[in-house]
Amino acid sequence: MWYAGQLPEPMTNEEVKELYSNWNEDSWKILTERNLRLVLYAMKNLKSPLMDTDELFEVGCFGLIKAAKHFNIHKGFSFSTYAIPIIKKEIKIEMAERRKNPAIDSLEKPIDGENEK
Numbered sequence: 001m002w003y004a005g006q007l008p009e010p011m012t013n014e015e016v017k018e019l020y021s022n023w024n025e026d027s028w029k030i031l032t033e034r035n036l037r038l039v040l041y042a043m044k045n046l047k048s049p050l051m052d053t054d055e056l057f058e059v060g061c062f063g064l065i066k067a068a069k070h071f072n073i074h075k076g077f078s079f080s081t082y083a084i085p086i087i088k089k090e091i092k093i094e095m096a097e098r099r100k101n102p103a104i105d106s107l108e109k110p111i112d113g114e115n116e117k
Contacts, residue, residue, distance in 0.1 A: 043056045
């Protein structure tokens with residue numbers, strides 16, 4: 001499990017505005033890396049018996065990347081206000097997929113034949 005102390009400090013609105021004014025190909029990566037805490041916040045109340053915490057975090061990161069790539073500061077939202085619903089939606093979609101198709105195994109289960117000698 002990740003702890004908020006291990007992650008970088010989230011970007012302030014001023015830092016996001018500055019990053020957006022100098023936008024280049026790597027800016028969305030910086031925006032994503034500096035806002036990983038949003039994933040922890042979004043997944044705080046989302047639990048699934050079909051997914052462990054690492055898988056929830058991974059899917060949440062996909063949502064964060066999607067939010068970073070499509071964020072438009074000119075629409076007047078802060079990045080966190082924009083990103084959290086996208087992160088939650090991405091996690092909920094994956095949870096629904098796992099409920100529909102429980103054949104998708106957890107990362108912790110051995111692959112068939114893995115224990116054979």
